Amino acid sequence: GGSHVCARADLGAGLADCTALSLSCTMMPDAGKSEAAGCAMTQQELSELFQGPLCSSNALTALDLRGHTLGANATAALAAGLASCTALESLDVSDTRLGDAGLATLLSALPASLNRLILAHNGLTDESARAIRKALGEKNTGSLKPLQIRVLDLSWNALSSSGARALGALLASADCVVESLYLDWNGLRDRGVKEIGEGLKSNTHLKRLSLTFNGIKDSGVTGLSAGLRQNAVLEVLNLSNNGISPAADRKWRAALANKPPTTSSAASEKTGGTSDTPREQQGRTTSSADSVEDDVDVDEISFDED
Secondary structure (H helix, E strand, C coil): CCCCEEEHHHCCCCCCCCCEEECCHHHCCCCCCCHHHHCECCHHHHHHHHHCCCCCCCCCCEEECCCCECCHHHHHHHHHHHCCCCCCCEEECCCCCCHHHHHHHHHCCCCCCCCEEECCCCCCCHHHHHHHHHHHHCCCCCCCCCCCCCEEECCCCCCCHHHHHHHHHHHHCCCCCCCEEECCCCCCHHHHHHHHHHHHCCCCCCCEEECCCCCCCHHHHHHHHHHHHCCCCCCEEECCCCCCCHHHHHHHHHHHHCCCCCCCHHHHHHHCCCCCCCCCCHHHHCECCHHHHHHCCHHHHCCCCC
């Protein structure tokens, strides 16, 4: 019983009792190999990994492959192996050069048990955002339910306003249970953040949303705030490093703090059924860097009114 975190040094030994396997490239410098060789998982290595007892005992709940370059064949081997990991809850494939094609391969194979998916820094485009919307927010063919992902990290990718539209639709879907969504360092801009705001209007699960470094200005904040005013569950919003004016900054904070009365039973269960929950802690959980306000152009602060 208990948790047993295994690492690369354990690969030769039995992995049957591993509850977590961390092969993150940043944690295992291999003196014998060049960095590039040490940071690429081959199809054979991944196939062998899953052919062993790794998932057969249903102990493995977390797999971290961060920093490994996963080519098409290795990604296919990973997808094939994941099918046997029926207790897996967390998968980190950030910085693996996955790309849209690689993600499509993985999405079709993720076990139903998975609730945390880390996809940062993978060159993912709007095509991936649409694929994620399908996998997490639509009833799939046959008896498959949408994936029950609660933590989704898509930061440091190449998403634009079109991808944001797909993610907004995902947030609006009754099947979406994402509670923490990280979209930092993408190119959502004003149009994209308005799409996210649209999704927030009917979302009942998202508690944490991070949108730093997305080129969002005051016009985008106006659209986002419209969604926040109708949303009863979001608790933490990070819009720092976007160049938002102080006036717009106050606008979204006020919209976040003033929750509407909760109507759905699920939402009132979460908030104790009150519409005037004290929000004093909000000051600590919201964040917008003051350092970027200096470089706001005058024409960017003319959007204060709806």
